[in-house]
Amino acid sequence: MNSEKTIAWVLLLVLPFGFAGIWRLQHGIDAQRESLSQERDDVLLRSGKLVKVMSLEYAPLLADIYWTRVVQYYGNKHVRGQTNLELLWPLLDITTTLDPNLLISYRFGAMFLSQAAPAGAGRPDLAVQLIHRGIQANPDYWRLYEDLGFVYYFDLKDYQKASDAFLEGSKKPNAQLWMKVMAAKVAAEGESFATSMFLWKDIYDSTPDPSVKKNALQHLQLLRVKEDCRQLDALADEYAKRYGKRPARMSEMVQAGLLRGIPGDPLGFAYIFGEDGKTELNLDSPLLEQQLLLNR
Amino acid sequence: MPGLAIEIENLTKEYPYGFLHLKKKTSLEGLNMQVEAGEVFGFIGPNGAGKSTTIKLLMRLIFPTAGSARILGKPISDVEMHRDIGYLPEQPYFYDYLTAAELLDYFARFHDLTSADRKERVGRMLKKVGLETARRIQLRKYSKGMLQRVGLAQAILHDPKVVILDEPMSGLDPVGRREVRDIILELKRDGKTVMFSTHILSDAEMLCDRVGVIVGGKLRGVGAPGTLVDMKTQGMEILFALRGASNAPLLSKATRTGDCYRLQVAEEELYAAIEQLRAAGVRILSVSQVKATLEEFFMNLVEADRAQASAVEVSGK
Amino acid sequence: MRRAGVVALNTFREAVRDRVLYNLVFFALLMMAAAVAVGQISIGIEHTVIVSLGLSAISVIGLLISVFIGVALVSKEMDKRTLYALLAKPVRRWEFLLGKFAGLVLTLAVNTAAMALGLLLVMIYVKHSLQRSDAVVLVAVYFILLKLALIVALALLFSCFTTPLLAILFTVGFYIAGLYVQEMRNLPAEVMSPAMAAFTKWLSYLLPNFENFNVMAMAAHGRAVPGALILQNTVYTVVYGTIVLTAAAAVFSRRNLK
Numbered sequence: 119m120n121s122e123k124t125i126a127w128v129l130l131l132v133l134p135f136g137f138a139g140i141w142r143l144q145h146g147i148d149a150q151r152e153s154l155s156q157e158r159d160d161v162l163l164r165s166g167k168l169v170k171v172m173s174l175e176y177a178p179l180l181a182d183i184y185w186t187r188v189v190q191y192y193g194n195k196h197v198r199g200q201t202n203l204e205l206l207w208p209l210l211d212i213t214t215t216l217d218p219n220l221l222i223s224y225r226f227g228a229m230f231l232s233q234a235a236p237a238g239a240g241r242p243d244l245a246v247q248l249i250h251r252g253i254q255a256n257p258d259y260w261r262l263y264e265d266l267g268f269v270y271y272f273d274l275k276d277y278q279k280a281s282d283a284f285l286e287g288s289k290k291p292n293a294q295l296w297m298k299v300m301a302a303k304v305a306a307e308g309e310s311f312a313t314s315m316f317l318w319k320d321i322y323d324s325t326p327d328p329s330v331k332k333n334a335l336q337h338l339q340l341l342r343v344k345e346d347c348r349q350l351d352a353l354a355d356e357y358a359k360r361y362g363k364r365p366a367r368m369s370e371m372v373q374a375g376l377l378r379g380i381p382g383d384p385l386g387f388a389y390i391f392g393e394d395g396k397t398e399l400n401l402d403s404p405l406l407e408q409q410l411l412l413n414r
Numbered sequence: 415m416p417g418l419a420i421e422i423e424n425l426t427k428e429y430p431y432g433f434l435h436l437k438k439k440t441s442l443e444g445l446n447m448q449v450e451a452g453e454v455f456g457f458i459g460p461n462g463a464g465k466s467t468t469i470k471l472l473m474r475l476i477f478p479t480a481g482s483a484r485i486l487g488k489p490i491s492d493v494e495m496h497r498d499i500g501y502l503p504e505q506p507y508f509y510d511y512l513t514a515a516e517l518l519d520y521f522a523r524f525h526d527l528t529s530a531d532r533k534e535r536v537g538r539m540l541k542k543v544g545l546e547t548a549r550r551i552q553l554r555k556y557s558k559g560m561l562q563r564v565g566l567a568q569a570i571l572h573d574p575k576v577v578i579l580d581e582p583m584s585g586l587d588p589v590g591r592r593e594v595r596d597i598i599l600e601l602k603r604d605g606k607t608v609m610f611s612t613h614i615l616s617d618a619e620m621l622c623d624r625v626g627v628i629v630g631g632k633l634r635g636v637g638a639p640g641t642l643v644d645m646k647t648q649g650m651e652i653l654f655a656l657r658g659a660s661n662a663p664l665l666s667k668a669t670r671t672g673d674c675y676r677l678q679v680a681e682e683e684l685y686a687a688i689e690q691l692r693a694a695g696v697r698i699l700s701v702s703q704v705k706a707t708l709e710e711f712f713m714n715l716v717e718a719d720r721a722q723a724s725a726v727e728v729s730g731k
Numbered sequence: 732m733r734r735a736g737v738v739a740l741n742t743f744r745e746a747v748r749d750r751v752l753y754n755l756v757f758f759a760l761l762m763m764a765a766a767v768a769v770g771q772i773s774i775g776i777e778h779t780v781i782v783s784l785g786l787s788a789i790s791v792i793g794l795l796i797s798v799f800i801g802v803a804l805v806s807k808e809m810d811k812r813t814l815y816a817l818l819a820k821p822v823r824r825w826e827f828l829l830g831k832f833a834g835l836v837l838t839l840a841v842n843t844a845a846m847a848l849g850l851l852l853v854m855i856y857v858k859h860s861l862q863r864s865d866a867v868v869l870v871a872v873y874f875i876l877l878k879l880a881l882i883v884a885l886a887l888l889f890s891c892f893t894t895p896l897l898a899i900l901f902t903v904g905f906y907i908a909g910l911y912v913q914e915m916r917n918l919p920a921e922v923m924s925p926a927m928a929a930f931t932k933w934l935s936y937l938l939p940n941f942e943n944f945n946v947m948a949m950a951a952h953g954r955a956v957p958g959a960l961i962l963q964n965t966v967y968t969v970v971y972g973t974i975v976l977t978a979a980a981a982v983f984s985r986r987n988l989k
Contacts, residue, residue, distance in 0.1 A: 121491065121493065122984040128977055129977045129980075136973060140936060140971055143966060151943075154960075477987055493823050494821055495821075496819060503815040508813055509813055511745055524737060524817075524820035568816055569819075
């Protein structure tokens with residue numbers, strides 16, 4: 119009776135069956151935990167100062183760890199389509215307290231704290247607070263001023279403050295020229311299509327973070343849609359002036375010579391006219407869903 | 415085969431070593447040996463010869479590269495067979511947080527004994543090895559000799575048929591060694607088979623019915639201590655004293671102790687040598703046979719082995 | 732099997748006589764006293780803080796015991812050669828291993844129970860009473876015990892074929908990996924190549940998922956844990972533990988002792 123051989127055979131059986139069992143069990147456990155929908159209090163200690171004290175000399179390292187949790191937190195919530203991002207601020211608060219020079223966390227935070235749900239936490243006030251902290255620790259980093267201006271422009275709609283931010287930032291080393299131009303433009307015009315497009319494009323081009331890039335792209339597309347709708351509505355008004363009623367379909371405008379072809383949204387889906395005669399996105403376009411979410 | 419307590423067949427153990435384990439160190443090569451039931455068998459050899467390796471192979475602490483062995487007719491892989499064997503490891507060390515009584519009791523539980531039986535045996539063993547007074551002291555406070563005795567106790571507690579001891583006398587003072595010898599003899603009287611390894615040859619000569627000599631991983635000879643040595647009679651020794659005459663021809667070859675001289679000659683040359691000495695007027699005191707001891711037999715083997723090893727090294731193998 | 736029990740009880744006896752264990756448990760109780768102090772600073776959330784810190788202390792202490800003693804279980808016996816005389820008895824190597832495992836798990840159970848009792852006493856001291864909802868703390872402690880059992884099994888496996896130091900490193904490594912297994916499964920698939928994504932997914936099931944046992948948040952807020960989860964986690968531990976211990980037995984039964 120050879121004990122070693124027996125055990126080897128047993129192991130050969132146990133391994134596949136065991137792991138198969140684990141697979142099934144794990145699914146069950148995952149389902150169970152999902153249904154608990156527990157707010158996984160990632161942040162049991164919400165005080166940034168307390169965490170900093172506890173981290174001894176490892177503060178920057180902890181900051182990095184917390185930063186990865188920020189990204190994961192956002193990513194997870196996004197994947198699950200959840201809209202409640204209430205832990206974003208505490209996580210960012212702790213991250214930036216631990217390492218005030220972690221620039222990317224300010225930029226990320228500005229973006230996703232200020233935007234309205236579901237893309238962000240809908241707290242532009244906290245975003246401003248965060249950026250000011252960032253400016254305090256990194257007074258010469260011009261992009262922080264860009265982000266500040268961004269938040270004022272898009273979410274707080276305070277064009278004077280936005281202009282001030284752009285102006286201030288334009289004076290910093292390495293600031294790009296457009297900051298100065300933007301300051302003047304925003305002070306003069308307030309919100310404009312060109313300004314919005316430009317700002318989002320800059321974010322899209324300059325960010326290394328995939329979440330931010332994706333978000334910027336969405337905004338660019340929706341801005342395009344908004345502008346397209348505005349122009350198409352203007353054309354529809356023209357049509358109405360000529361023919362006494364609004365067009366029911368795009369093809370009518372083509373026939374009238376106002377359009378050269380059926381216009382499509384940035385993803386290629388044709389625009390249609392809604393019940394109220396205004397231009398709308400095609401029902402099949404994925405952008406429609408995003409637009410609905412953003413305009414809630 | 416009935417009557418054979420331990421049968422070892424072609425047992426080999428190689429240890430790979432070196433870079434990528436390409437080289438092999440053979441610590442035991444093709445060992446063929448038998449221990450008969452009821453005998454005391456001594457397994458002798460210098461350090462590193464392979465004695466412990468053999469015993470560890472028998473106890474399945476290590477696994478053979480080739481070969482097999484049987485104890486009491488059963489293969490060594492049979493764990494139940496361990497009921498009938500007792501083992502004392504080399505330089506034993508036991509759980510130092512236990513007392514002697516607790517340790518013996520712990521080990522006893524692995525055998526199917528009733529609680530009363532266990533208690534009785536533990537008590538008896540402790541008495542036998544002279545540790546009764548120390549039974550409640552934790553083993554961490556024990557001297558080496560005491561540990562050896564505990565080891566012996568746990569080896570024979572369950573009344574095994576075969577007892578295997580690895581260097582049972584090591585680290586013991588003469589009193590301790592005497593005690594161990596007595597226990598071994600007692601075991602023999604009780605009809606047990608005892609196999610022990612040692613490099614102390616006098617113990618082997620005194621106790622063993624047969625010995626096996628192992629040097630350099632190979633078995634060099636098996637037999638009763640006397641027969642092994644008989645084959646190596648080294649000749650005759652003449653003890654003489656000078657009577658005035660100071661230039662006996664063979665004087666240069668003799669060793670001197672005080673006034674007496676000893677001369678060793680081969681058996682064939684005995685009478686010629688006596689004639690020479692007589693002619694020189696030397697007073698012959700005695701003539702006796704020189705028997706090599708087991709020690710010398712041993713040393714010759716070791717020397718031969720070393721010579722062969724260095725020859726091998728020189729040849730660059 | 733009975734012989735495994737003999738080994739188990741002796742292992743337990745060894746642990747009891749090892750004074751290091753008492754120090755650790757004492758330290759844990761000290762932590763809980765500290766939790767009381769901290770709790771008094773953060774008014775309104777004393778319960779949360781005490782439970783969180785208390786459970787963390789139990790978990791950390793348990794972890795230290797599991798890793799260090801778990802690795803020492805077998806390596807100490809091999810090093811000090813106490814194993815030699817034992818293996819000459821009619822006992823199989825896997826029975827020995829199983830006994831060691833059971834002995835340490837028993838020790839851990841007793842220790843965590845003692846610490847849990849301490850925690851409950853602290854909770855009573857602070858709140859002056861206990862409610863039914865506080866029973867979830869006991870569930871949390873039970874889950875910690877399950878987690879520790881898995882870690883002991885892993886420590887045992889690694890100590891069977893590497894040096895004690897490496898075994899400790901591997902065990903700790905697996906523990907840390909096991910904490911992030913959940914995240915591994917949620918990694919956005921777009922970022923990786925399909926091969927990498929498949930590999931990560933497989934890995935996330937092969938590695939032990941210690942996040943399963945984490946109910947600290949629920950315990951801190953007094954929310955009940957469903958019985959189904961308790962059952963699932965228990966079965967998970969049994970199955971995964973069996974896999975690891977069988978592997979350990981397979982490795983150990985072929986190992987040449989020095």
